[in-house]
Amino acid sequence: MKASSKKMPKGENLFIAAKVRPCSDKKNLRSPLITDSENSIITVKSTNKEQRFHLNNVFDENATQEKVYDIVAQPIVDDFLGGINGTIFAYGQTGSGKTYTMNGNKISETSDSPTRGIIPRSIESIFEILNVQSKKDPRSFTFSVKCRFIEIYNDTLYDLLQTNNAAIKILASGEQILTVGAAEFVVTSVEECLLHLRNGWKNRKTAETSMNRESSRSHAIFMLTLVTEEIKGTFFNRRTSCLNFVDLAGSERQKQTKNTGELLKEGACINQDLSHLATVIRDLGDAKKYIPYRDRFLTLLLRDSLGGNSRTSVIVTVHPNREFVGDTLSTLNFAENCKKVKNKAKLKKINRL
Numbered sequence: 001m002k003a004s005s006k007k008m009p010k011g012e013n014l015f016i017a018a019k020v021r022p023c024s025d026k027k028n029l030r031s032p033l034i035t036d037s038e039n040s041i042i043t044v045k046s047t048n049k050e051q052r053f054h055l056n057n058v059f060d061e062n063a064t065q066e067k068v069y070d071i072v073a074q075p076i077v078d079d080f081l082g083g084i085n086g087t088i089f090a091y092g093q094t095g096s097g098k099t100y101t102m103n104g105n106k107i108s109e110t111s112d113s114p115t116r117g118i119i120p121r122s123i124e125s126i127f128e129i130l131n132v133q134s135k136k137d138p139r140s141f142t143f144s145v146k147c148r149f150i151e152i153y154n155d156t157l158y159d160l161l162q163t164n165n166a167a168i169k170i171l172a173s174g175e176q177i178l179t180v181g182a183a184e185f186v187v188t189s190v191e192e193c194l195l196h197l198r199n200g201w202k203n204r205k206t207a208e209t210s211m212n213r214e215s216s217r218s219h220a221i222f223m224l225t226l227v228t229e230e231i232k233g234t235f236f237n238r239r240t241s242c243l244n245f246v247d248l249a250g251s252e253r254q255k256q257t258k259n260t261g262e263l264l265k266e267g268a269c270i271n272q273d274l275s276h277l278a279t280v281i282r283d284l285g286d287a288k289k290y291i292p293y294r295d296r297f298l299t300l301l302l303r304d305s306l307g308g309n310s311r312t313s314v315i316v317t318v319h320p321n322r323e324f325v326g327d328t329l330s331t332l333n334f335a336e337n338c339k340k341v342k343n344k345a346k347l348k349k350i351n352r353l
Ligand SMILES: Nc1ncnc2c1ncn2[C@@H]1O[C@H](COP(=O)(O)OP(=O)(O)OP(=O)(O)O)[C@@H](O)[C@H]1O
Pocket: 020, 021, 022, 061, 092, 093, 094, 095, 096, 097, 098, 099, 100, 101, 105, 212, 214, 215, 216, 217, 248, 249, 250, 251, 317
């Protein structure tokens, strides 16, 4: 299988898209956002100025989940099948549609549901392509897919696939980032993989806040590892690649959320992680020599996805309501900084028989 970069610009830069969710308040029709999807520009009108952001893609509030998948995720999935690591992550303020974009409208949606998100669509595409290849050539092509699912909650890592939701450790060993103690399951079909995804999602920490009825209180990372073995003439080709789907918790302003107690503590931890992520992205954009990945679990886990051996797509989600214009600007500035980050995705070498 060949790695390809269909629809994604050649080169190593991160692919950055913005998505506007539908307005939550029908009376609030004076949205400060103007989307020009044809030219991939989003403009924010605040009190007395206009700020334009030119990204790789801009999806307006009518964009379908299928379109978002085709542009943001399919090229990364194709490369993953060809042996190249990939990451797709969603970033944005609380309630702006990250979980909707990554997973869908509900935890379990059927395979014909138009609202299913990037993760189930990617899983379907991966197994469809692998099964076609292995049926065509069962003696010379074999594959194995494994999945893990972890969350970072209040500065601790948990395994979402273990019923006791066990705490796990993260270790940086040379080029590798290891999640020690995380369960890893072999999955042989779309259904099996989706079952783990849904079970893990149910274990994820969420809570009702004033901004979102089911707000994620943790960063969730669903990880797939693929090993393919192919014999071509006198060549034996073994490739390993990882694909991470990251649904970050949303940034939140205490003034707006009015959270107290545990929710306030969680919010502070989420904001610290996101602020450190923004620092790492800025430092990478400025080509600094030392990047402080190790200072937070989130950035350590994403080390390869940001400035490392991976192809990465970032989808920033924004709310069209005027009251959130400050958060929208902050999210789009984050997107603007991501544009400067360069990755160095590598394909492992072919071994001769
Ligand atoms: N494109 C969309 N179309 C229809 N509904 C949407 C869309 N995007 C988001 N929503 C709805 O908006 C609400 C908030 O979305 P979601 O939970 O995905 O936000 P979030 O960014 O993940 O929030 P948090 O950071 O608080 O977890 C949900 O009820 C979701 O169904």
